[in-house]
Amino acid sequence: MPASRPSSSSNPDWWRGAVIYQIYPRSFMDANGDGIGDLQGIIDKLDHVASLGVDAIWLSPFFTSPMKDFGYDISDYRGVDPMFGSLEDFDRLVEAAHECGLKVTIDQVLSHSSDQHPWFTESRQNRDNPRADWYVWADPNADGTPPTNWQSVFGGSAWQWDTRRCQYYLHNFLAAQPDLNFRNPEVVDAMLEEVRFWLERGVDGFRLDAINFCTHGALQDNPPREAITAGFIGVRPDNPYGFQRHLHDKSQPENLEVLRRLRALLDEYPGTTSVGEVGDDDATGIMAEYTQGGDKLHMCYSFNLLTENHDPAHLLSIITEMEARIGDGWPCWALGNHDITRLASRWNADHAPARQRLFLAFLLTQRGSVCLYQGEELGLTEAELSFEQLVDPAGITFWPAYKGRDGCRTPMPWQADAENAGFTDGQPWLPIPAEHRPLAVDRQASREDSLLAATRALLQFRRHQPALRHGQIHYLPLQHEVICLERTTASGRLLIALNFAASPRSLSVPSSAGYCEATPDVINGCLRRSTLELPAHGIGIIRCPDDSPWVPWQ
Structure with a gap:
């Protein structure tokens, strides 16, 4: 190969x-x-x-x-x-x-794999073939319903009935995507x-x-969610997947x-x-x-x-x-x-x-x-x-x-x-x-x-700023819709100001601060003495050669 x-x-x-x-x-x-x-x-x-x-x-x-x-x-x-x-x-x-x-x-x-993968084709044939336990299979409840209330990211039950084994198989996504049994x-x-x-x-x-x-965890029902939040695709008010706390699946x-x-x-x-x-x-x-x-x-x-x-x-x-x-x-x-x-x-x-x-x-x-x-x-x-x-x-x-x-x-x-x-x-x-x-x-x-x-x-x-690729990071408190952070390595320190406001902002910077080498035009903050002027939605990245404290808002 x-x-x-x-x-x-x-x-x-x-x-x-x-x-x-x-x-x-x-x-x-x-x-x-x-x-x-x-x-x-x-x-x-x-x-x-x-x-x-x-x-x-x-x-x-x-x-x-x-x-x-x-x-x-x-x-x-x-x-x-x-x-x-x-x-x-x-x-x-x-x-x-x-x-x-x-x-x-x-x-x-x-x-998970496709339901057309040869492993699943074999697994679903019966309960005692060599790959019978390669996917997540479970018996129905006494009333025929799925073994748990787990939901699929794509909507509906995460369990699909299979008539060959007379069992359900788990699919966290589409029914055509059965979950492998890790x-x-x-x-x-x-x-x-x-x-x-x-x-x-x-x-x-x-x-x-x-x-x-x-x-997956024990075959137990997931508890309901107290409030619907947006932490993953599928967690939306229109999708029942978001109605549960996913403790077991x-x-x-x-x-x-x-x-x-x-x-x-x-x-x-x-x-x-x-x-x-x-x-x-x-x-x-x-x-x-x-x-x-x-x-x-x-x-x-x-x-x-x-x-x-x-x-x-x-x-x-x-x-x-x-x-x-x-x-x-x-x-x-x-x-x-x-x-x-x-x-x-x-x-x-x-x-x-x-x-x-x-x-x-x-x-x-x-x-x-x-x-x-x-x-x-x-x-x-x-x-x-x-x-x-x-x-x-x-x-x-x-x-x-x-x-x-x-x-x-x-x-x-x-x-x-x-x-x-x-x-x-x-x-x-x-x-x-x-x-x-x-x-x-x-x-x-x-x-x-x-x-x-x-x-x-x-x-x-x-690519040419080690502080941005590998440096430590320190965030300053948010004020006036400007995110301020510092990126630091042994060889240098960058002060970064990102203006999310629709109007200009002026920040104080240490007197030792200066422009970075090869600063692109898109970094449009203007340094005047010890003041960094940012236009609306502006970007400021400057170099500070010492450990002078940065107090942006005087």
Whole structure:
């Protein structure tokens, strides 16, 4: 098998402070004209990704799948679905990415498979076959109802009746996504071998889907939730999943041993990494637990910043709580992904370049690693689709209260004036909104004042500032809608002020403070003696060579 991973012996911790660019393969670039993005299309556009100044790419699922949940229902963990290409195409993609200086991380869906996976086909035949206990099966209650009241993220009971075994099987997501039984050591062994397969092909890491769902607890009913909160996709007033406190169906202590075994495998391949997706009422606590100690996951991210609330007090509360609890663990921050309404629309930044730059600067100045979703560098807005245009099962189920995830998954616009915005020569699998054409890559690449230019500038600036990638962090109390923080290493200290207000702000800074070298134009705070002047939604990053106390508000 190929093993083209570059040597990471000089920096096995490259992932600390790294920026990872998420590619949704169906919508990135179509090379064969069938209307669906593919691996060759990704290869063709790697120059765009490399030009941003990111460290790695994350590929959403490209595995063999019936596509009931668009690749998160895997029927062959070692196969590339023909719509995306072949294993040879994947190997070429890894090689091409490494030549561009990009690490390659891929999605790995451990908690569940497709109901068309051969393991499940065998498991459901009867109760005494070799894989009978590879999935979570349970007898009905005496009255025939499901064994517990657990709900699926996609709505309705998390239990599906199967007439072959006359039992229910657990599915935390679609009924077509049965949950694997990680309490069975054979399942853990088998899944680790699926991970090893891709490590041997040269991948540099894994994004682990719904990683806290791998183990279930005792078959007991979940208690009701006192109030509905937004901590995970599916926790909404229109979805009964949000009506429960999920004490027994996920985030179980036994999951820690699974993660330790996964980490031991990754440690056999120096320089590889893992980032876990955590959805839980106490996602911060789970993230800390899963990343502390150096023997489980390398980093985690949650949905805590993926809600509609972008009030600076709320944002500051999220990041300060994480910093207080993470210990020696490591967070990964994201403001968007393939499951969430586009950032520009969700945080009311449509046609507001200054706000979009501010949000990007907020993301890139935190302590931790970063995931940047394709199209965020262009400021793409959420696509408004009709019910007839939807393909996402969640959107179809919960329409019209929830319109699903299709609106953030529409194809990348590469050329403003080309047919289908340069994404495909065929019929795109989702429509390309007219309002995305002026935001196309070719249009923004020619403008110095574009969000694309600002993204490149901020990413390059972060890359060359050790304090932003690895430094300690200290937050100052929020005042006047300005988030102030300090990033510090032994070699330097940065003072950062982010003005979330719609009017200018003036802050005091130590007299020794000065501009950073190679400061990009997007950092628009103006330093006059010991005063930092910030325009509305302005960004200020200055260097302070000593440990003079920073008191922004006199």
